[in-house]
Amino acid sequence: MQNLLHNLNPEQLAAVTLPAQHALILAGAGSGKTRVLTTRIAWLIQTGQVAPNGILAVTFTNKAAKEMTLRLSSMMPTSTRGMWIGTFHGLCNRLLRAHHRDAGLPQTFQILDSSDQLSMIKRMLKALNVDDEKFPPRNLMYFINGAKDQGLRASDVDASDDYNRRMVELYDYYDNQCQREGVVDFAELLLRTYELMSRNQPLREHYQARFKHILVDEFQDTNNLQYNWLKLMAGNRGAVFAVGDDDQSIYAFRGANVGNMSAFEHEFNVQNLIKLEQNYRSHGHILDTANVLIANNTKRLGKNLRTDAGHGEPVRIHESTSDLLEAQWIIDEAKNLIADGALRSEIAVLYRSNAQSRVIEHALFSAGIPYKVYGGQRYFERAEVKSAIAYLQLMDNLHNDSAFLRVVNFPTRGIGARSLEQLQDAARAHNLSLYAAVPHVAGKAGTSLGAFVNLIESTRFETAQLALPEMVIVVLAASGLITHYQHEKEGADRVENLEQLVNAATVFVNEEGFGHDAPAFLGPQSAPMSGAGIVLDDGSEILDADAPLPAVMSPLSAFLSHASLEAGDNQATAGQDAMQLMTVHSAKGLEFDTVFITGLEEGLFPHENAQKEEAGVEEERRLMYVAITRARQRLYMSFSQTRMLHGQTRYNLKSRFFAELPEESLKWLSPQVQPFYRYDSPKAAWVDAPAVPSAALGMRVKDNGWRIGESVVHAKFGEGVIVNIEGGGMNARAHINFGRHGMKLLDLSIAKLEKVA
DNA sequence: GAGAGTGATATGCCT
DNA sequence: TATCACTCTC
Numbered sequence: 001m002q003n004l005l006h007n008l009n010p011e012q013l014a015a016v017t018l019p020a021q022h023a024l025i026l027a028g029a030g031s032g033k034t035r036v037l038t039t040r041i042a043w044l045i046q047t048g049q050v051a052p053n054g055i056l057a058v059t060f061t062n063k064a065a066k067e068m069t070l071r072l073s074s075m076m077p078t079s080t081r082g083m084w085i086g087t088f089h090g091l092c093n094r095l096l097r098a099h100h101r102d103a104g105l106p107q108t109f110q111i112l113d114s115s116d117q118l119s120m121i122k123r124m125l126k127a128l129n130v131d132d133e134k135f136p137p138r139n140l141m142y143f144i145n146g147a148k149d150q151g152l153r154a155s156d157v158d159a160s161d162d163y164n165r166r167m168v169e170l171y172d173y174y175d176n177q178c179q180r181e182g183v184v185d186f187a188e189l190l191l192r193t194y195e196l197m198s199r200n201q202p203l204r205e206h207y208q209a210r211f212k213h214i215l216v217d218e219f220q221d222t223n224n225l226q227y228n229w230l231k232l233m234a235g236n237r238g239a240v241f242a243v244g245d246d247d248q249s250i251y252a253f254r255g256a257n258v259g260n261m262s263a264f265e266h267e268f269n270v271q272n273l274i275k276l277e278q279n280y281r282s283h284g285h286i287l288d289t290a291n292v293l294i295a296n297n298t299k300r301l302g303k304n305l306r307t308d309a310g311h312g313e314p315v316r317i318h319e320s321t322s323d324l325l326e327a328q329w330i331i332d333e334a335k336n337l338i339a340d341g342a343l344r345s346e347i348a349v350l351y352r353s354n355a356q357s358r359v360i361e362h363a364l365f366s367a368g369i370p371y372k373v374y375g376g377q378r379y380f381e382r383a384e385v386k387s388a389i390a391y392l393q394l395m396d397n398l399h400n401d402s403a404f405l406r407v408v409n410f411p412t413r414g415i416g417a418r419s420l421e422q423l424q425d426a427a428r429a430h431n432l433s434l435y436a437a438v439p440h441v442a443g444k445a446g447t448s449l450g451a452f453v454n455l456i457e458s459t460r461f462e463t464a465q466l467a468l469p470e471m472v473i474v475v476l477a478a479s480g481l482i483t484h485y486q487h488e489k490e491g492a493d494r495v496e497n498l499e500q501l502v503n504a505a506t507v508f509v510n511e512e513g514f515g516h517d518a519p520a521f522l523g524p525q526s527a528p529m530s531g532a533g534i535v536l537d538d539g540s541e542i543l544d545a546d547a548p549l550p551a552v553m554s555p556l557s558a559f560l561s562h563a564s565l566e567a568g569d570n571q572a573t574a575g576q577d578a579m580q581l582m583t584v585h586s587a588k589g590l591e592f593d594t595v596f597i598t599g600l601e602e603g604l605f606p607h608e609n610a611q612k613e614e615a616g617v618e619e620e621r622r623l624m625y626v627a628i629t630r631a632r633q634r635l636y637m638s639f640s641q642t643r644m645l646h647g648q649t650r651y652n653l654k655s656r657f658f659a660e661l662p663e664e665s666l667k668w669l670s671p672q673v674q675p676f677y678r679y680d681s682p683k684a685a686w687v688d689a690p691a692v693p694s695a696a697l698g699m700r701v702k703d704n705g706w707r708i709g710e711s712v713v714h715a716k717f718g719e720g721v722i723v724n725i726e727g728g729g730m731n732a733r734a735h736i737n738f739g740r741h742g743m744k745l746l747d748l749s750i751a752k753l754e755k756v757a
Numbered sequence: 758g759a760g761a762g763t764g765a766t767a768t769g770c771c772t
Numbered sequence: 773t774a775t776c777a778c779t780c781t782c
Contacts, residue, residue, distance in 0.1 A: 061771055089772045113772080186772045221771090253769065353768050358774090375770080412758065565772060585769045607768055623769085646767060647773035763779075 004042055004075070008035075015274045016040045018241070020049060020213065023272035024265055025243040028305045029290070029629035030281030030591065033243055034064075037215055038071045040241060041083070044213055045076065052082035054212040056233065059087055060221055062566045064589075068217070084211070088226055089186055092193040093561050096184075097553045099203060103196045106182040108397045108557050111564035115381070117141060117185045120402050124170070124177055127424065135170065144171050148187035149223045149255040151194065181433060182397050187225070194229050208235030219244030219264070223255035227263065240268060246301045247294050250585060250623045252615075261301060279305040279629075281591055283312025285665040286635050290628040292662040297618045305629075314667040318638040319654070323356075323599075326640045327363035330596055333636065334369065334579060337594060344370060346593035348580040350627050352605040355645065356598065357581055364579065374582035379504075379568030384485060384494040388501055389563050391479045392472070395460050396521075396556050399433035408434075408452055411484035415452065419445035455479075460521075468520035468555040469505040476501070508559050520556040584627045595631035597624075600639040601652035602739035624657050641721075651721040653711075653739040712753045717741040 005013055012032055015025050016039045027033035041057065044050045059065045065086050072080045084091060093111065096103050112120060121137045121144075147157050154172035159165040178184060184192060197204045214234050216222070219242040222230070234240050242264055249258040264270065279287055287305050294300070320326040334347050349360055357373055364371045379385060387410060393403035409415040422445050427437035435456075438449045459478045463471040476482050476498055485491035485498065509516050553561070580592065584605075599605055605624065610616030628635060639654045710722045720738035725748075732748040746753070 063771095087772065111772090114770090189772080250769075251771085254771080355767070355774095409758095414758095416758085567772085583769065604768095609768060644773075759782095761779105761781080763777100765775105765777090767773100767775085 004039060004046065008039065009278050011274060011276050011278060012036050012039075015276065016043050018272050018274070020044075020239045021272060022240045022264075022268040022270045023242070023274065024219075024261065024270050025241070026273070026275040026301055026303050027243050027245055028275070028277055028279060028303055029245065029248060029626070030279045031276035031305070032278075032280060033217075033245075033276065034067060034071065036276065037217060037241075037243055038068055038075060041072060041213075041215065042075045045078070050212045052078065052080065053084075054210060055083040055085075055215070056091075056211040056213070056238075057083065057085040057215040057217070058091065058230070059085075059217040062087055062090070064217055065090070087565070088229070089189050089565055092189040093565065094552065095193050095196070096189065097557070097561075099196060099200075102200055102203065103192050104179075105184070105192070106397065107553070109182045109184055110393050110397055110400055110403075110557075111189065111561055112178075112183050112185045112402070113381075113564050113567065114141075114186070115386075116183075116402055116564075120177070120183075121174060123402070123405070124174055127428070128170075128173065130170065135166070140167065140170055140174075143167050144174060145185070145187045146255065147171060148185075148191045149225050151191060151225045151228060153191075180431075181399050181401050183400055183402065190225050190229060194225060194232060197229075197232050204232070204235070207233060208237055211238050213241065214238050215241045215243070217243055220246050220249040220258050220261055221251050221256045222260050224257055224260070227257070227260045231267075234268075240264070245303075246299075247297070247303065247622055248588065248626050250588065250619060250626060252619055258299075275303050277303055277305055279307045281632055282307060282629060283309050283633055285311050285314050286628060286631050288665045289315050289635070289661050290625050292665075293621065293628065293657060293660050294625045296660050297621055298614075299618065311665075313634055315635045315637065315661070315665055316667050316669050317658070318636065318669045320638065320640045320670070321642065323359050323640050323643040324363070326598060326638050327360045329638065330360060330598065330636075331363050331367045331369065333596075334594075335367070337634075338369075342594060344577045344579045347596075348582065348587065348590070348592040348594070348630065349596045349598060350582060350584050350587050350630070351598050352584060352607060352623075353599075354583060356604075359644075360581060360598070364581075370576050370578035371581055372578045374580070374586045379497070379500070380563045381567050382494075382497055384481065384498055385501060388472075388476060388479070388481055388498055389560065391456075391459075391475050391481075392556065393560055394435070394456060395463075395475070396554075396560060398435040398456070401427075401434045404434045407479065408449075411480040413448065413452065413480075415445075415448050419449060423449060464521055465519050467517050468509050468514070468559055469502050469516075471520040471556070472502050472505045505559060508562055509555055512555075512558060514555045514558070518555055520559075521554060584623050587630050588626050591630055591632055593632050594634040594636070595627070596636045596638065597627045598638050599643070600637050600655040600657065601643065602655055603650070603652050603737075604643070605655055606657070621657065621660075651737060653719060653721055653737065656739065710755065712736065712755060714738065714744075714746070715752055717744060720744070 005016065008016060012035065015023070015036050025033075025036060027036065037057070041055055044055070045052055057068060059068065069080055069085050072083075072085075086094070096105060096109070097107070100107050100109065118137055118141055121141050122132070125132050125135060125137060125140070147154070154168050154175060157164075157168050157171070159168045178188065197207070211233060214230060216230060221244070230240060242261075244261055246258050246261055249256060252258070265273065282290075284307055287307050291304055318326075318329055320329055330349060337347060338344060351357060351360070354375065361371065361373065380389065387407055390403040390406040393400050394407065397403075405420070408420070419441070422441050423434055423437055426432075426440040427434050430437060430440055432440075435453065438446070438453050441449055455478065459475060462478070463474050466474065482495060482498055485494040488494070506516075509518070584597070603611075606617050606620035610620045639652070641651065643650050643652060711719065712722060713719055714736070717738040718741065720736040722734050722736050725732055725734045734746055734748055736744050736746055738744055
């Protein structure tokens with residue numbers, strides 16, 4: 001025990017040893033949040049306050065859940081079995097499998113990922129003859145997910161006008177279609193579980209009695225449905241231990257509601273609020289920079305990080321004349337660091353949007369420095385893997401129309417659009433799934449479709465007794481996928497990815513505790529009821545979702561869930577020591593010795609789409625805060641006067657955030673850099689910025705004395721950059737980017753502009 | 758049914 | 773600018 005609590009600072013210790021009541025832990029960046037969370041669990045168990053199966057720990061990502069499990073098992077002599085640690089979606093999946101009947105789902109229901117969902121919506125709109133110009137599939141998807149995230153079914157949504165009424169109808173139709181096919185989207189996993197628990201009292205009480213302690217990671221990222229889900233699971237017995245950082249809330253755009261933190265405090269009458277403000281990650285100047293910046297936000301719960309590490313190096317700021325030179329500077333600087341012994345993997349280059357990575361990648365590539373870009377395509381999202389998965393899905397659930405359509409003619413087997421149209425008509429006419437409607441299609445189309453059905457049937461028969469990995473092998477061959485890609489000229493990688501699926505299945509079966517001989521198909525074996533089950537109103541007893549996985553779902557169903565819920569690593573191929581490139585969003589939760597924050601320009605960071613409302617700018621500021629706090633020892637920030645974006649050169653002002661940083665922690669590296677557009681030194685421009693297109697170099701300068709790219713000051717709008725000049729002489733007018741005041745068109749002979757020295 | 762051509766479109770992205 | 777989804781053509 002002493003061991004366990006050893007080395008905790010007073011705040012951490014206080015948090016870990018709080019009584020069994022609701023608690024809100026404000027955990028700053030680098031303050032040992034995960035440590036507190038895991039130690040709390042270990043402490044609760046070791047002091048005998050709760051049995052492992054009384055613990056429910058919820059995270060957002062699989063990575064976080066794994067990390068937590070890993071740390072716990074190294075911390076505790078007893079195993080972590082019995083505890084529920086997982087993502088919201090993973091836990092809901094488990095509950096829904098165990099209670100699929102009560103939830104109104106088939107045992108083998110399947111999970112749609114976002115792309116499946118979108119194609120499903122497109123298909124539906126086409127079938128309903130809806131104008132997809134007027135109702136873009138993507139918008140409908142956001143509409144549906146947004147509603148579900150609020151806990152609203154179609155019948156709960158208020159539709160004020162015709163357009164929304166139609167959206168609601170489509171939402172309803174979509175839900176029905178999902179139900180017919182036995183598929184659920186991500187939001188549905190949560191909503192369905194929420195509804196199940198609200199409706200079914202014995203079930204609810206069973207789990208409420210069981211989970212005495214509910215711990216939530218990244219609480220600031222919860223949406224309203226997740227918040228209510230937690231409330232429901234806690235009932236009035238469970239103690240909720242919520243850990244989060246309002247200053248790191250950067251996912252409002254996908255429904256996260258920071259307001260849940262203060263709502264939690266009030267609604268749960270939280271008596272225990274603890275702030276973890278001791279930072280173990282960053283040097284002083286870096287931390288000061290973060291603190292001073294975030295203090296500009298008005299809506300905060302209030303928190304200030306401190307460190308025992310010294311000031312360290314100042315935060316270095318670099319200005320360049322073009323994005324190309326910015327990239328070059330990063331490389332020069334990184335080279336020096338590497339020469340001084342820095343690990344490449346400890347150098348991260350962060351940017352606000354993905355489009356910015358290209359220039360940097362190019363420069364790194366030319367310089368021969370290994371690098372990794374985060375955020376690429378993940379394993380289970382690859383087209384060939386999705387197709388293989390679709391065959392498996394179809395075999396597990398013949399009514400999954402999405403899976404059917406994906407593979408019915410892939411590899412091609414002569415089933416064209418016309419045949420499918422007939423099939424879809426037949427399916428609609430008889431209210432059947434596509435698969436079931438095949439016998440209703442006559443003629444040639446019927447024959448070729450029948451052949452496909454035979455293929456699926458015979459493969460099912462052939463694999464009925466096989467274990468999952470063997471089944472995958474058979475399916476890969478029988479489907480013709482392997483052969484198809486073997487004959488394609490660039491198909492070698494794809495064949496390899498497909499073969500990888502067998503490994504993935506093997507690993508999965510072993511890790512999840514299915515016997516490795518367990519037939520993939522076998523439905524759940526009924527687990528012995530030892531009074532541990534849940535007794536329903538009618539006296540019948542059902543499984544606790546805690547029953548061993550094989551009792552809850554077949555290996556195949558489990559594997560398919562896994563493929564949807566964990567699409568795989570988001571990281572580029574691992575391997576050698578390489579520099580790390582990623583967006584600020586994906587850097588959350590990571591840390592590096594050296595961090596470059598690039599593209600700090602008005603319109604980019606803060607992003608122009610966020611500038612309209614104050615809430616948007618505050619979120620951008622939090623994003624900047626996240627970026628800064630990733631750095632341990634060295635932090636660089638850079639911006640560029642010009643940048644190529646969408647094929648156009650943009651002239652940006654430096655980010656407003658610079659004005660919010662503490663000057664004493666900064667070191668401006670390039671005060672001497674002459675802007676290439678300096679009126680009196682056009683020559684220097686060519687030396688500094690060879691990449692800038694001629695139009696930008698003031699070729700259009702007229703006798704009005706102003707040129708494109710020049711910085712100006714306006715009495716009312718402040719500092720700006722001339723982006724374009726129309727006309728000449730007395731009629732000259734200039735488009736000027738005034739950053740937060742936006743783009744203005746000013747008459748040069750009237751507007752009182754001053755040059756920036 | 759594959760490949761060329763077109764045109765829209767371009768924050769952030771976990772499950 | 774570059775990508776992607778989708779349509780058109782042979």
